[in-house]
Amino acid sequence: MWTPPNPDGRWPNDHTLYTSVSGGGKSQALLQNPKIPKRGARVILWDHAPDHPGDHFRTKKGFLVALRKGIERNLKTGAGFRVAFSGPRTVDNYEWWCEAVWRSLDGRYRTYALAEELSAVSISTAKATPMAAILLNEMRKYGGVFHGTTQRPQEIPKTYFEQCEHKYVGQQKTLKQLKKMAEEIGVTVDQLRALDKLQFYVDDGSAKAPELITIKAKSPKGVRWSD
C-alpha cells in the first residue's frame, strides 16, 4: 500500500471524538476547538450540514481538484486550506474520503481530518471500515489529526474510542449511552446527566479528571458552496 512521505513518530495523538444528543453541541465544540488553527491549517472535512467554514463540494471531482490545489499552494506558500466533501453520505464515499485524506498526509505538516456524524457511515461496532481504520491507526505519524462527531456512540466502531485519546462528552440520550460514555472518560452517570446543551466533559486521555467546559454557540463564518 502507498504510504505518505516523511513519517515522524514524535507527533502526539490529538485525535478527538465528540458525542452528545442532537443539538447538544458537538459541531460547535469541534468548530470552536482551539487546537485546530483558524488560519493557515490544512483541513479536510466530511461536512454535510454544513457546520464548518471551508469550500464545500458535492462532487468527488470538485473536491479532489480543490484538495490538490490546496496542497500544492500549501507546499509553495504555506497557505492553509479547508476543503469539504458534502456529496452522498454512503459508507463507500466515506472510505473514498478517508483515502483522499490518507493521500494528502505528509509527516512534515499537521493535516486535520474533520468528520461529522460517524454513525451515518458506520456498519459495525467492531473494527472501523478499512480506510477509516488506516487513518485512525496510522495517520498520527504522518502529521494527521482526526476529529469526529457522533450522536450515537453505541453505533460506531470501537476503533474510534480506542484511537481518539481526546473525548468531548456532552448530553446523552439513553441510560446505556450515559453508562458507556461515563465509563469511557471516568465520570459518573449523574455528572453526565447534569449537563446542559453546549456543556461537555473533556477528557485528554491523561490520568487527570475530565474538565467541564461550557461553549457559547457561534455561526460558522466562511461556509462556501463550490459545486
Ligand SMILES: Nc1ncnc2c1ncn2[C@@H]1O[C@H](COP(=O)(O)OP(=O)(O)OP(=O)(O)O)[C@@H](O)[C@H]1O
Ligand atoms: N449558528 C448558530 N447560532 C446560534 N446558536 C447555534 C448555532 N448553531 C447551533 N446553535 C446552538 O448550539 C446548540 C448546539 O448545536 P450543534 O450544531 O453543535 O449541535 P450538534 O450536537 O452538532 O447536533 P447534531 O447532532 O444535530 O448535529 C444548538 O442546540 C443551538 O442551540
Ligand SMILES: [Mg+2]
Ligand atoms: Mg452537528
